Amino acid sequence: MLIRKKLEQILGSKLEHPVREEWGDYSVFAESPEEAEKLIKQIKQSELNKLIEQIEVVGKGFINIRLKVEYLISQMFPVLNKKTGRVMVEYSSPNIAKTFGIGHLRSTIIGQALYNIYKSLGYEVIGDNHLGDWGTQFGKLLYMLDREKLNAQGATLCVEDLEKLYVRYHKISEDDKQARKWFKRLEDGDKLARKLWEKCVQISVREFARIYKLLEVKIDNAYGESFYESLMQEVVADAKTIARKSQGALVIDIPGHPPLMLLKSDGGTTYATRDLATLKFRKDKWDPDLIIYEVGAEQTLHFQQVFAAARMLGYVREGCSLIHTKHGLYLAENGKKFRTRTGSTVNLEEVLREAITRARNNPAVGIGAIKYFDLSHNVQSDIVFDWEKVMVLQGNSGPYLQYTYARAQSVLVRAKGQGLRAKNLAPSTKHLALNEEELAVLRWIYRWPEVVEEAGEKLAPNLICNFIYELAQRFNTFYNKHRILNITPFDPPLKLRGGNPALPAGRPKGEGDIGSRDFRLALTEAVGQVLKMGLEMLGIKALEHM
CATH class of the missing domain: 3.30.1360.70 (Arginyl tRNA synthetase N-terminal domain)
Incomplete structure (x- = not known):
């Protein structure tokens, strides 16, 4: 503990x-x-x-x-307290037939970071990419594919083509009448609707896989909303005792909130039906202790309703927590939301490719810069998209942390070449006088397990960013002021006096002794280990060389 x-x-x-x-x-x-x-x-x-x-x-x-300094030294290689329990993280969850816009970045990398943090804490963690492949929006695409005669067997389409159809639908249609018709055909098993829908899914999944590979994101499961099609009817049947009819639709009254719609007046299902079916499935398959929904803040009411209905239906056992992270949005420079339906969004791949170019064609550095920029913000904060800020490579940035880690590793490589390695420091540091910069690192690094626990409890990867940035700054200050390997001995060797661990004013000309060298080498290794753990939690590569 x-x-x-x-x-x-x-x-x-x-x-x-x-x-x-x-x-x-x-x-x-x-x-x-x-x-x-x-x-x-x-x-x-x-x-x-x-x-x-x-x-x-x-x-x-x-x-x-x-x-005591002796205690801080004993905690120089901090060990995370291991927890028990099963945690599920739903994240990324893009909609089929839409390119990855900058808005998709937040859920994808915040969710991956939370997944990594909880796994580091010892939890059994399950990731789920809840693909949006069902609903009225696909009725829009099916209608346009049929209208534009793009339903031929050999028609070659890409995600960009499908997205353009989606945008064009909103230019030619004032309502969703045609979309609802086509989605109802899809739910009813219409052969043409199914064929067109399957084509859209195949095209999109290939595109998603390519972007995930570029981001180096791997998600355990990818159950689309359509996977729960058969379970939706069970949800409707289960809800009969608590649901009521309202203007032809089937709704559940939720105390303190508007009613939750399960079925539309035409009999079509809703997002809520699908999310309730998902919770029913997750309870039966995994029975998690905690489910984290890494989804934007605009879905707050929806999840309040769904969570309440799920408990009413018995789809969540007592003791299982449901949490919605409510992440903020990327906003345009005018402060407004990016919108796919109007075509006003920033293509994520374009941002990633530009970052790699600016990082001298080093994907680990470029992608790391993008991830760190996002994750260093409070999860619930909105971010105004700015090309220069998103791609910052200096200062409080991913590349700065990667460089600091590489610097620490270069010291350890040189030490290995001299036949040196970090040792058990208890005997050699008993009477060692530590300087201000060494103490600054010690008085920070011992907090690492506390910060990781807090980041998990608060669903806040930015706390990891804050910690490792401050650690890197302290280490670099120490590194720039003091030698680590080629230390000039004190004459005579300086020992700790009067319980004061800091060097007195007018310190001797030399840098220390064998104890100082061993301690600094160990301190360097400890800093490297924590920086690597932190970067990996954020989904950023810790590079041995820069």
Whole structure:
């Protein structure tokens, strides 16, 4: 268990990290001097007291706790606490017959990051690409394919052609009357409708596979909405006891929300019918403890209704949590949504190819830059699309972190060439004086398990971004100021005095001794390990060379 969690159990209060590190590693607020005295006594009487260097009360009741440097060194290679449970993440979920626009990027890479984070924490994780291959929008395509005489056996079409048909439909039609007719034909098993629909699905799946390969995204399952066609009738049958007729449609009353429509007045199914059938299937097949829907915020009401209806129907067992991430959107420069139906969107492949070009034709760097830019934002924030910002390759960026990892690896390669490797540091660092830059890295890296847990709990990959960027900055400051391998010894060797782990003013000319070298080598290896874990959680390659 994390020392933070142990301290919180002893104190019965949540701990925070002080705003300024010189104040301590943890802090907790006491309502009165008496409570402060009580809390301090509880800590000093616990087994954790041996790991604590100092406890002090400051201001109006803040208790600051500073951990011993020896403990921080022991946590230099942080280990994630392993959890148990089954987590399902639904993500990406593009609609058939539409090219990948920039808007598809968020769900795809946020979902993959959440999948990776939960897997790193020890959960059994299942990914599902809930393909949008059913519904009235396909009636629009079927109508246009038939209208434009593109239903011939040998007709050669690509996703761009299908998307143009979708856009053209909205230019020539003022309503969805024809679309609903054709979708009803599809649901009723009409041979021509089925044939055209299957062609659209095949074309689209090939295109999706190509983009996923470029993004290096692999999703465990890809059940389209059509997969649940037979289950939809079971949902309707199950809902008879709680549903009612409303103007010819079948609806379920949801307390606190508008009614949820299961069947339209023409008997056609809805998104809700399909999502309820999906939950029924997931319970029977996987029975997860948590299902995360990585879907945009515009679907908030829909999921509130579906989650409530699913519990009413018994499709979600007690103890299973359903969470909608409500990710923000990519917006045009005018602040408005991109819309496929008007043709006003940015092609995702175009963005990815341009990023690779700007990264000197290095896909790992270019794609990494795009992913990091997106994931460094709060999940629920909207992002105004800007070519220059999306492709940033310097500063707080994916390439900067990849470069820092490669820098750490180059040190380890040189060390290996000298016959050196990181050792058990307990004996060699017992009396080692650490400088300000070394301590800065130590007082950050031990927090890694806390941050990963928090990123999972809050569904916030941006917390991983924040952490590894700060770690990279601290390591680079250390690297630029101090030698790691070719250290000039102190004369005489400097030892720790008076419990002060920092070098005194007027430090000797030399850089250290064998203990310093071994410690810095281990610190470099530890930083590399955490940077690699963090980058891989974000779906970004950690490169050995840059």
